[in-house]
Amino acid sequence: MSGPPLDLVGRSGTDPRSASAWGRRQELLTNLRAIRGRAYPRYRGMVREKSWLLFEILLPFLSTAAFVFVYRALKAPEQYVGFVVMGGAMTAFWINVIWMMANQLYWEKSQGNLELYFAAPIHFMSILLGMALGGMVMSTTRAAAVLIIATAIFGVSFDVRDWFLVFAVFLTTLAALYSLGMVLASFFLVWGREAFHLGQFFVEPVYFVSGLNFPVARLGLIGALSVGLIPLATGLDAMRQLVFSGATFPIGTPSPAVELGILVVMAVLATVLARWMLASMQARARRDGRLTVRWQ
Amino acid sequence: MSAIGEVGVLGERSPSDHRGEGLRSFATAVRLGWQMEANWTDPLLFFIYSVAKPVASALILVVMLQVVGGDASLRYRSFVIIGTALWSVVISGVAGLAWAVLDDRERYRMLKYVYVSPSDFIVVLLGRGVARLGVGAAGAVITLVIGVVALGVPFDPGRVDWPVLLVATGLGLLSIVALGLLMAAVCLQTRQESWSYPDAFAGALYLISGAVFPLAILPGPVQAIGLAMPLTWWIEAFRRALDPANPSSIGGPGSLFQAVTGQVAPGNAEVLIALLATGALVTLAAAGVFRLSSRRAKELGLLDRTTGS
Numbered sequence: 001m002s003g004p005p006l007d008l009v010g011r012s013g014t015d016p017r018s019a020s021a022w023g024r025r026q027e028l029l030t031n032l033r034a035i036r037g038r039a040y041p042r043y044r045g046m047v048r049e050k051s052w053l054l055f056e057i058l059l060p061f062l063s064t065a066a067f068v069f070v071y072r073a074l075k076a077p078e079q080y081v082g083f084v085v086m087g088g089a090m091t092a093f094w095i096n097v098i099w100m101m102a103n104q105l106y107w108e109k110s111q112g113n114l115e116l117y118f119a120a121p122i123h124f125m126s127i128l129l130g131m132a133l134g135g136m137v138m139s140t141t142r143a144a145a146v147l148i149i150a151t152a153i154f155g156v157s158f159d160v161r162d163w164f165l166v167f168a169v170f171l172t173t174l175a176a177l178y179s180l181g182m183v184l185a186s187f188f189l190v191w192g193r194e195a196f197h198l199g200q201f202f203v204e205p206v207y208f209v210s211g212l213n214f215p216v217a218r219l220g221l222i223g224a225l226s227v228g229l230i231p232l233a234t235g236l237d238a239m240r241q242l243v244f245s246g247a248t249f250p251i252g253t254p255s256p257a258v259e260l261g262i263l264v265v266m267a268v269l270a271t272v273l274a275r276w277m278l279a280s281m282q283a284r285a286r287r288d289g290r291l292t293v294r295w296q
Numbered sequence: 297m298s299a300i301g302e303v304g305v306l307g308e309r310s311p312s313d314h315r316g317e318g319l320r321s322f323a324t325a326v327r328l329g330w331q332m333e334a335n336w337t338d339p340l341l342f343f344i345y346s347v348a349k350p351v352a353s354a355l356i357l358v359v360m361l362q363v364v365g366g367d368a369s370l371r372y373r374s375f376v377i378i379g380t381a382l383w384s385v386v387i388s389g390v391a392g393l394a395w396a397v398l399d400d401r402e403r404y405r406m407l408k409y410v411y412v413s414p415s416d417f418i419v420v421l422l423g424r425g426v427a428r429l430g431v432g433a434a435g436a437v438i439t440l441v442i443g444v445v446a447l448g449v450p451f452d453p454g455r456v457d458w459p460v461l462l463v464a465t466g467l468g469l470l471s472i473v474a475l476g477l478l479m480a481a482v483c484l485q486t487r488q489e490s491w492s493y494p495d496a497f498a499g500a501l502y503l504i505s506g507a508v509f510p511l512a513i514l515p516g517p518v519q520a521i522g523l524a525m526p527l528t529w530w531i532e533a534f535r536r537a538l539d540p541a542n543p544s545s546i547g548g549p550g551s552l553f554q555a556v557t558g559q560v561a562p563g564n565a566e567v568l569i570a571l572l573a574t575g576a577l578v579t580l581a582a583a584g585v586f587r588l589s590s591r592r593a594k595e596l597g598l599l600d601r602t603t604g605s
């Protein structure tokens with residue numbers, strides 16, 4: 001009783017189950033496509049929305065400039081102007097991590113995309129990685145613009161002695177920041193409207209404890225804790241020491257090499273934690289029926 | 297016949313009916329805005345979230361002053377704390393209306409229904425914006441209290457110029473709402489990414505309003521733009537009403553104000569008149585821009601166009 005041969009749409013296999021099984025290569029390629037697909041609207045949006053240039057580059061630069069003028073009004077040493085400019089540039093990444101990584105899953109839930117992500121044959125980390133890569137491109141453009149404009153206008157002079165370490169610290173800071181963003185994103189999976197308020201809570205207070213406009217070691221114990229826990233604080237402090245080599249920093253400031261080590265540990269731990277958190281928060285959100293609950 | 301007659305009678309509304317409806321719409325929108333802001337958590341947590349931002353902003357500046365040290369840092373401590381506290385009202389006021397547009401269009405998808413409802417669109421938006429303005433004002437008050445109690449801001453109720461404080465506060469809040477309307481008009485035209493626009497706009501105003509440093513340090517043309525902004529005069533009026541010993545953010549050596557008027561700093565009456573005049577101009581401009589923007593949004597079908605990123 002053998003019937004007509006099964007049409008498996010060009011796939012290899014003897015039955016539908018074996019034909020639908022994905023190989024490692026296909027799985028990898030699909031996840032890579034998902035990463036590219038999720039990153040696409042981030043960098044493409046920069047070109048499509050012209051108002052972005054004004055609101056995301058020029059106006060934040062003016063906000064940074066305000067802090068420069070505070071130091072100028074106080075007749076502070078010029079090195080502090082450089083500190084503010086570096087801080088202003090790095091805030092682009094933090095803002096992106098908070099609003100376009102951590103908070104993003106809450107928006108996706110509200111828009112009805114979240115269930116599509118979960119239903120798609122991809123690992124959810126691919127979505128987060130795509131958001132992170134697209135966000136990095138976006139934020140790097142903004143940070144570079146702030147840095148270049150501010151340097152030109154305020155005459156900031158850099159004194160870099162170890163370019164390799166500068167790039168290593170910068171890239172590791174991004175890795176640690178966006179890994180932290182993935183951890184936060186998993187929290188935001190189960191949160192409702194508090195997500196937005198928590199996002200707000202993570203901006204100015206984190207700027208303060210990270211030493212946005214001054215060396216973080218000035219904050220004593222709080223500063224030390226920040227360097228150990230917040231990638232923005234660690235990366236910013238290390239970058240400042242590396243690009244303003246001649247500047248004086250308070251006693252107790254860890255060396256850039258030590259801070260690079262801290263950043264590496266942060267990046268690794270946060271990535272592992274993000275994977276675990278995502279799975280556990282996803283399970284919890286499924287159990288509580290919160291994955292598709294909107295606007296609460 | 298009688299039914300048609302009744303419909304005709306129902307359709308005719310007196311101006312007092314319109315006013316009553318407008319007030320009802322406004323009150324409902326304020327209540328809705330407040331509920332959306334506050335009913336997701338308990339009051340203590342809401343309070344912590346509301347004050348964290350302005351207090352942290354003030355602390356950033358206080359540490360900046362400490363880092364530099366010297367006489368100037370002592371003189372400017374009260375100056376920057378008052379400026380930062382007031383700025384939390386500006387941020388929440390400017391963002392309030394713009395986010396009401398974005399919330400309703402992008403998140404709740406209700407903007408089109410609000411637009412076609414019998415309530416005036418602008419009245420509903422104003423109501424929603426006022427609720428957020430109230431949260432910002434609470435944050436400002438708490439920051440000022442912390443400034444007085446813990447950060448050394450001098451406060452003597454007997455020295456406060458209460459009439460100037462009240463008039464300036466009223467005019468200042470109206471100007472902030474007008475700026476918020478302007479941002480709402482912008483957000484009607486832009487996509488979801490515009491969540492950060494109000495903050496960016498407020499950040500730019502921060503530079504030219506004398507909130508945390510005197511305008512005299514800026515180049516002349518930038519000072520002129522600052523003097524055209526009502527926020528500059530509002531902050532100046534508020535500071536001098538609270539403590540006349542505060543340095544002026546408008547006048548002072550090297551300032552455009554001194555170069556033009558020959559005076560070191562403006563008097564109270566001048567500050568209030570300038571606040572009234574610039575506030576009226578900004579309000580008129582904002583109303584005009586909003587009208588144009590909402591008309592364009594309707595013509596191009598932007599009211600229900602949601603975007604992703």
